Amino acid sequence: MNDTVGTNGLIFNEPLLWEKGAPGRTGFSMPRRDVEPAALDETLAGDGPDFPDLSEVDVVRHYVRLSQWNFSVDSGMYPLGSCTMKYNPKTNERQASLPGFTGAHPLLPEELAQGALQLMFELQEYLARITGMDAVSLQPAAGAHGELTGMLILHAHHAKQGRPRSKILIPDTAHGTNPASASLCGFHSVAIRSNEKGVLDPAVVAEAMDEDTAGIMVTNPNTLGLFEENIREVAEIVHGKGGLVYADGANMNAVMGVVNMADSGVDVLHLNLHKTFSTPHGGGGPGAGPVCVTRELEPYLPIPRVALGEDGRYRFSEDHPDSVGKMHAFHGNFGILVRAYSYIRSMGGHLKKASQLAVLNANYIKEKLKGTYHLPYDRPCMHECVFTDKNQQAHKISTLDIAKRLMEYGFHPPTIYFPLVVHGAIMIEPTETECKADVDRFVEAMKAIAEEARTQPDLLTEAPRIPKVRRLDEVTAARKPCLSG
């Protein structure tokens, strides 16, 4: 184990915030008071919250220690399928921290916010060109928020046609947010089975598609890492009955500069800036989920829209009577938009190379591991590939055990048990920012683990032992929830 990426080391225990501190300590420099205390209606006053009093040293040690318990992209590789855990460029952080951006109030008069408006306008333009779509809204605050926006657009479109529809077709490989977003709009989800090649079968879609179906939600490439090769035929079938095609763009990292989404038949698409466009995951957010549409659906985009006037000034425009409305209190996650914009300005046409290399890395891993792990779909993959634990089940080892052991080798586990159509799924997406040497080390680790599954299965079932904690009792956590201290 001496050569592995992961190793042991001294880290620190650290209690909860309210288990530290002492009354009267502070970590805050209070500004000098230059006004007198004013009278206050005591019936309104409370006692203030029971927060611990901590010194700056307390706070700094606390969070530094906590940070050391985390795996992060900055520490190592996260081959999480459908998450696109690519490197988060630091120049993006520098740009997002510029005081002109961080200090800007969202409701500034437009003439005092031209820089931000210009950035948003240009970003819209770039995303439209990258996807081949016609118009973009940057307002949704996350992928799922973008999906909801897309569903609202479908709903508005059909309402405007005078024929509200009640159903949405959703492939069985879809991410859970897809049917959840559809439900929020009052649509009933109809599951569509993928065929034995792992892609949508036009005949199956044709059978399900009718005039009460608003459309289909596809992910392309899909969550098995395969390009939906029948997408145009599927789109024609859906369009033929007056439906629309919504694409979940979570896997866009495979096809930038390669696929024109509009040409493939897509009407509405959302992107995940925190996946394809390098903005950081932050331990669970914030992200951003812009929505791209065809010219025909542009009137439904959320407002306000960012527009460029003939006078060369950027402005917000609310004059769109068919808009689905407002998704976010202000303009979306501007701080995240800055990072994505910086990334696109830094990469330019190299984005195509990024997609090519992401796909190369995934295919390479697929070839290297296919003898060792069971590969349910032995076909060229896109930016991710899916294996299962079938070979290891013979030794009573599961996907979960493999994942827990992989941590000790210094890799974050891949996505496990998703998509649901594959039993014991292990979905691997290396991204293009992992160099060949690191990809080779990952392959070695996976092979070593497969060998251990045969000869020393305890190493897997007892894993992990090195990280801060071992496997957790999630059952008690759910039976007797303790959600605050």
Added chain:
Amino acid sequence: MRYLPHTEQEIAEMLQAVGAEHLNDLFSTIPDSCCTLQQLDLPDPLTEWELNEHMSGLAASMAVAPEAKVFLGAGSYDHYTPAAAVQLLSRGEFVTAYTPYQPEVSQGTLQAIYEYQTLVTRLLGMDVANASMYDGASALAEALLMAVRVTRRKKVAVSEAVHPLYRRVVNTYFHPTEFEVVEVPYGKDGRTDLSRIGSLEEMAAVAVQSPNFFGCIEDLQAVSERVHTDAKTLFIVGFTEPLAYGLLKSPGGHGADIACGEGQSLGIPRSFGGPGLGMFAAKMTYVRQMPGRLIGQTMDKDGRRAFVLTLATREQHIRREKATSNICSNQGLCATASAIYMASLGGTGIRGLARLNYDKAEYLKTAFHDAGLAVAFGSPTFNEFVIRFPEGSEQTYRRLLEKNIVAGLPLVRYYPNLKDHYLLCVTETASKEDMDTLVREVAS
């Protein structure tokens, strides 16, 4: 390109290993009809230097402190974040970590968010808080939908003194549903007019905001009593300025069933409106109907205390179309930022800072009053209030803009009957001198 580490040599080796000759061969399963043949039509890549220059140029055009004096609140507040908090939040282990689905290697995020949840329950006086939602507006929309699920009633009432942009988001969320949003007007005192609430029999919830959009502190006791005359209707208290609860009695202290709002004030930069932080808390009886992620305490197999995502069956990745919401990500890094801020401020500090905000705003309010301008609403306020400028206020406003002073938010575009009314905000970042200048300029 520094984010693409593959050398030509490595690419050749890897292509050979997969049995392809060129990178383009990897896309052979894609039909030609979907392919784009042209190069991506994007500007040439910028070097780091060029990017710095370009971005600095864009940022320089924005009206921000200290050059500009911006007296705007309205859901986005100027508070100072200590240098230590900024530094801590920039650590790559927080910024570039993924969602903590593998808890053994994510205890940093998990404990930080568990602490955030706890601090939120203490701030708002509630039983349980989630790991956050996108912003105050979507948090309110989700709270109303939650009330509909819990009560199985189809109507919700929302005060007109709730932030107008929040109400628009609520309407967007409710539009495709069979549920109805009813608005409750505000009264002359700037507070929600309780007499206009109407029958509660079919109401899933009544939502007010406190301090409300006009900065007025609602009489939450009275609202609570009124709403709870019906055993089922939920009392929802929204907010855009949580710092107020360093001073005022909490929503939970008034019997709120759900408390939700915007947490940006607590350590998150305004950043032209996002990312924000949707704080969301409720009574424990409703926990299984709550949207969003929840982190709970548990033990590992050696008996160590640890934290884990729990009650996940409410969420989309398991429950899919029957999930309590479609939300996947929370605002993880923003929640961490606000926890670091609340930890730095401490219990004593937050009381002091809230008091200072209140006193500064009272100073400005009094100064306006003494200069002969009308304070629009008589109710007590926290750090925002509405002033009625003399007629022809648009010119005054413009004149001040030219001096780089943004004299509040003109309300007429949100409330057509409030022409010449301006919503002004002062926090601890406004000096007495700035406030005196403002009053002088407006009154002249």
Added chain:
Amino acid sequence: MKEISELQLPEDVRYAEDHEWAKSQGDVLRVGISDYAQDQLGDIVFVELPQAGDRLKKGDEFGTVESVKAVSELFMPVSGEITAVNGALEDAPELVNTAPYSDGWMIDVKPDDPSELDALMDRDAYLDMLKGSEQ
């Protein structure tokens, strides 16, 4: 997970296709889920049940049973009125795992048509069904 031969499948209950069992107790039917179902679900963390007085039809969803990572719906094996609900499951959902046919019972139903019970499978038919789905 258990082998089929290890499953507890009492003779004195009838079984539905989606793994609920029903047993006659005077003029009500007691309903729960089979040993196969609880074994498949793993550790049960929460059971959501209807209220006494609710009227449901055969095939309607009457509740859900949750493990950490999955939720399963529960379907009425017969039509009728819910007369009682097992309150012990609120604090001890694990009873469904440890005693699926006794202390882990879920609801009592006053059937609209008592003969609907006969339409359910007996033990041998259920066992055959389980063996068949194993292939």
